[in-house]
Amino acid sequence: MNFRFNRLGGAAVALSCLLATTASADEAVLRAVSAFQVGTTIYEPFERFVEQVNENGKGIVQIDVIGGPDAMPPFEVGNALRGGIIDLANTTAVYHANLVPEGLAMTLTNRSMEELRENGGYDLLDQIHKDKAKIHWLGRLLQNIQYHIYLSEVPEELDFDGLKIRSAPTYQAFFSALGITPVQTAAGEVFTALERGTIDGYAWPSIGVFDLGWQEKTAARVDPGFYQVETGVYFSQAAWEKLTEAQQDFLTEQMIAFEGDADRYSTLADEEAARQAEAGIKTYELEGEARETFIAESNEEGWKPVIAASPENGAKLRELLVK
Template sequence: MFVEKLEENAPWITVDFKGGPEVMAPNLLIEGVAAGVFDIGVMPGDYYVDQIPAMEIARFTPFTPMEERENGVVEIYDEIHRDQLGIKYLGRAVAGMPQVILSRREITELDLHGDSYRTSSATSDIVRAINGVPVDLPGGEVYTALERNVVSGATWASVGPTSLGLEGVVSYDLAPRFYESLSNIVMNERSWDSLDERTQNALVDTLAEVEPDIFAHYLSRTIEETEQWHDAGVQEARLSDGDGRKLLELAYVDSWENLDWDRILETSPAAAHLREAFDTGDEELTFDRVPSGAFVSGIREDLEANR
């Protein structure tokens, strides 16, 4: 969406897309942008928490991308990226889809009974907190691991499992869901500084223009893909209101407090402003949406309401 709108708004800008992980390993891409191997990179902040620990904060955002642009959060991210890696932060390429726990067996309470689950850096602590065993597996190996019962389930963004066929090897998707799955558009600072003001404005203004469409797209895709799972026989394992509330408190209160704030603030002093902006307590936690507005549960009801 961004590239298509950029071609329309700023035809003097040419984007030469090089590819994804086949070009550079995801955990190295941020360094590729910092070194100028690429002018622009698109990647989740979770891919570079080792380089910028403050990116651990991003999944807790209580804001949509549009709100982050309006309330100054984008400027804070930009300061953090510039100070630590010499990178310009432009905004979001993905937003509007929460993380979901997919399981081979039904989860009826807030307890995974020692079962192994493929996790990401964003979800390992949650799986561990509900008595699961986090397993680090490349995405391409998850289907086989589930098929062979090497793991009992997997955490994943709400959009994407169908592309791997995971609906064929799991039986349940857990509700509520939690955390935002976000990807960022970042740019080498030297490349950014070399641009004239007209081109800089075109990049920023175009991304600001398409962020509402990006957010709406992933909200819609979350509903559509969950329907695909359910049509394939996957069932929603909906926790009781009490257990659902506890899961969200684990995700948004306990995990927030347990972040390595000393390391985050030592490496990124500006992260203190993010903490202040994001720390809204748990008053906005609800069973059906993550704080930033993405769907958490009640997918079928949301689908009907949005048709």
Template sequence: MDRRSFLTRASVGGAAAAAGTALAAPAIAQEMPSITWRLASSFPKSLDTIYGGAEELSTRLKEATDGKVTIQVFSAGEIVPGLDAINAATDGTVECAHSVGYYNWGKDPAFACGADLPFTFSARAKAAYNYQGGGIEAYNTFLEKYNLVSFPGGNTGVQMGGWYRKEINTLADLQGLKMRISGLAGRVVEKLGVVPQQIAGGDIYPSLEKGTIDAAEWVGPYDDSKLGFQKVAPYYYYPGFWEGGPTVGFFFNKAKWDELPDSYKSLIRSCAQATDQNMLAKYDMKNPTALKELVGSGAQLRSFSEEVLTAAFTAANEVYGELSTENADFKTQYDAMLAFRDDWYLYQQTAEYTFDTFMMIQQRNGKLAPAG
């Protein structure tokens, strides 16, 4: 074969291969259905971390599917009020929601189990329970009756105990206190004399400013500073024992979910898990600086007393006993959580706790600061 003939044939073969490649991509793309869903968030846009979780899921799915999957994110109040986001996914007003299950605890206490219960898990423990301990599966078994499928979509880590107009030193200081607090935590602190109020994030500041409430908990230093609570309630307490590791969830209308091809379902689960981990990392990065700034601007940092924490722990166990008697779905999930929690804290007393405690002692002794 002469050189000219070889080059001609090679060119033809290369062109054919290139044409085949060019044709293959659209053929594959055509097999992927286009979907456009609406997502109702429970959070205002100003909270870039927690509201941003829904935007992150949307961006990841759009990039991974070359735009075939589009989820339009709507902040609290744009379609439905923030506290109604999950209900909107149930009834099909929207295809999905980004919210916290305990917002629906009044509808069914078992909703709270997928989010957080007072004195149960840290964020790391909750992730282990969700992804390896059967937590996701248990929650979705319950959610079937509400036409929902849910996957974790964020975590804040252990939260702060909120902002108060006065100091809270003893249980007597809680009597008659009107407090914005979410989920089953409201039922717990009610046993301590608190008057709980469930108020959406964007409505907390005006309620606190006007004196409609005496105290409010939200998330932690970064988000709290954005909402400006320090301007109207100077005392900042910790820890938020009612939210040791609250899971923010993506809630999908089950009928719509079932219509998706398996490849999309798998992709959504993967993107949701990435969003779940990333939100916690953002809070862990932003909260230390935000707390220093809050204290620098006059916030009075306080820890709850042992008396308050012990009484709250006792009250929480009373509530769980009552709910386990009243609600079989709650009992099923709570019993599974208890078994996991016991082993978790048994182990945490060894390597993790010892290491963290040693490092905290070094920090207090000024040995972790950069040299120079």
């Protein structure tokens, strides 16, 4: 379905959501959007989750994906969830950090979702989302996938100071602490920026480089990685509350089962690393003091905006999310 989000389209989606969730007392059909492009590596976990729900949920609940970024700009998804314009979304807390800055903590955890569901970390983040944005966090799709710095040239001896690296708000403070000059460049413009030399590299997950053809302009990947890529399933609280208890329980059970397959993505990251090596991308390994400084700076700088925005909850989250 070719869907374009605008004022008229938003009203139509709101109406369709209402009709979808109330059309059948036995089966709820939920309208979803994805903040990630259909067909990409980052989108694949959501595709698998939808297939799993629709296969197991016949007569209970079905998910109808009405589009990706073409249907709704990624940074509008949080507001659309809060306003009940859509039922659920495949997105990341990074995209609605303006509503829930504490959500950035999900990129900083080194605990599994199983651990966070047991120790209260999940419950706290979910409650914060409900209180601040009327959003229910169903669970996490991607686990065990880190970000890396990729370079257009293989360095003889890596000095971050002065390097121009395509960045994102999630790790901009970290890059600045390393001496990197963060550059805000749309993903669609990265290839040209590398080609013209206006950036020296980019930060990206350990998977998905080939989706955009960037391997052609990439010479090296810096190890270790940093942070954890977070994508998840987020519900409009209004849509969630319209579901029966049985439907809510079913979706929660499906999410927990999906999270239990987290090792799949560790394997995927290993396969991507091998593919990158075959494509000629060298691994530049930080060692000794340089490695320790890199890891320490990533942790300290990553938590600063979370704790600054929410001192009490930020401190609690760090205690629960970090081993």
